[in-house]
Amino acid sequence: xxxxxxxxxxxxxxxxxxxxxxxxxxxxxxxxxxxxxxxxxxxxxxxxxxxxxxxxxxxxxxxxxxxxxxxxxxxxxxxxxxxxxxxxxxxxxxxxxxxxxxxxxxxxxxxxxxxxxxxxxxxxxxxxxxxxxxxxxxxxxxxxxxxxxxxxxxxxxxxxxxxxxxxxxxxxxxxxxxxxxxxxxxxxxxxxxxxxxxxxxxxxxxxxxxxxxxx
Ligand code: AP5
Numbered sequence: 001x002x003x004x005x006x007x008x009x010x011x012x013x014x015x016x017x018x019x020x021x022x023x024x025x026x027x028x029x030x031x032x033x034x035x036x037x038x039x040x041x042x043x044x045x046x047x048x049x050x051x052x053x054x055x056x057x058x059x060x061x062x063x064x065x066x067x068x069x070x071x072x073x074x075x076x077x078x079x080x081x082x083x084x085x086x087x088x089x090x091x092x093x094x095x096x097x098x099x100x101x102x103x104x105x106x107x108x109x110x111x112x113x114x115x116x117x118x119x120x121x122x123x124x125x126x127x128x129x130x131x132x133x134x135x136x137x138x139x140x141x142x143x144x145x146x147x148x149x150x151x152x153x154x155x156x157x158x159x160x161x162x163x164x165x166x167x168x169x170x171x172x173x174x175x176x177x178x179x180x181x182x183x184x185x186x187x188x189x190x191x192x193x194x195x196x197x198x199x200x201x202x203x204x205x206x207x208x209x210x211x212x213x214x215x
Pocket of ligand 1: 013014015016017018019020021022037038039041058059060062063064065066067070088089090091092096124125127128129137138139140142143163172198199200201202203205
């Protein structure tokens with residue numbers, strides 16, 4: 001088997017399935033670079049950039065931002081000559097999967113599919129609290145901060161994301177369910193798809209990932 005640290009990891013899964021949480025652990029323990037298209041887009045909104053102004057209402061409604069805008073942001077933040085990456089939240093549809101395949105051609109990658117029951121997702125997201133940059137992720141039930149509303153690591157205020165309201169969560173789920181099947185088929189037929197039981201406890205999900213991809 002090829003040295004796994006060289007493999008890029010492509011995380012697929014519904015909103016709230018734990019992609020960001022596992023990305024943080026995988027980066028911390030295994031030295032990956034983290035590309036979260038959601039975090040990159042939210043950072044553009046926070047900066048008040050032209051792109052941020054264009055995408056805010058789309059994200060607040062739970063729909064997908066256009067492929068062209070997202071891929072520009074993605075490419076601008078990649079340095080494939082020096083790093084292996086975790087792709088968190090990209091690709092979201094077949095077009096994006098094909099685009100990423102082109103970007104990563106000549107390198108090795110594996111797609112991890114986080115499987116989880118929909119009702120658990122709503123519960124997880126309504127109770128999620130994050131730092132403004134999305135880097136540190138908490139849950140009021142399963143992973144609470146030591147001090148209410150404050151990040152344990154940075155001391156920053158924790159926020160409830162604008163798109164973590166129940167009605168927007170439901171619409172994000174619908175978007176996910178209507179776009180994910182061809183993406184899964186794409187990676188399955190390339191022999192790159194690995195399913196993960198994302199309803200397990202945090203540490204167990206991490207263990208399953210490293211066992212299944214020999215990290
Ligand atoms: P994005 O930011 O990518 O959001 P998402 O895919 O909806 O995923 P989330 O960040 O909501 O969930 P997650 O899977 O990372 O879960 P987490 O680890 O936080 O996208 C947001 C928007 O940006 C999109 O709607 C779209 O508009 C736009 N966008 C982004 N990428 C795009 C693209 N490629 N193309 C077009 N548009 C794009 O965990 C959730 C909660 O559960 C936390 O509270 C956590 O503590 C808890 N938790 C995690 N794991 C466990 C566990 N094992 N047990 C118990 N609790 C757990």
